[in-house]
Amino acid sequence: MAWTKAFPSADLPEGEMKQFAGAAEPILICKLGGKVHAVQDTCTHDTWSLADGFLEDGIVECSLHFAKFCVRTGQVKALPACDALKVFPAKIENDFIYIDC
Template sequence: MSGWVRVCATSELLPGESKVAWDGDTPILVVNLDGDFYAVEDQCTHEDFELSAGVFSDGQVECTLHGARFDLRTGEALCAPAYSPVAKFPVKVEDGAVWTRDDR
């Protein structure tokens, strides 16, 4: 299991904003939803495409490639063409910074 990866200072990730961090070879999309931070793998499960390029609204991200949507809080796939959830990762806020890790 990897250690925690620093994403950014909390002041650098305002509500509605997102950042991508890397834990080894894993891209992790971290999103601030109204002051709560969530992290999912930055890869659509339908096709290998980064979710960070997508459209964010109502706690969801829509993949720009084919329109699959995912719940950023749970990783759940919400519509076709994606049927599998994206991996969800832990997030912690410590010493004014946002941290995540690939805990698979």
């Protein structure tokens, strides 16, 4: 894998999430406590973008059937999803967000 420049950190407000489509697969990037976290954007229950869902306290909820995932670990927090999300290393450097993907 290699570090990929996503977008300016200023484009992602604290506590919010945004899809990055410039990698091999869509990636969901979240900013929590000044740090960025990146997971696969496609829900593991069915093919649906988690970026269309809701983020609260580091948990993203899918807007289709309401599965929940931790955006730090990718772990499932609520059914109907059973499989965890892939997690990608993420960092902020020189005011840009980078994803190792």
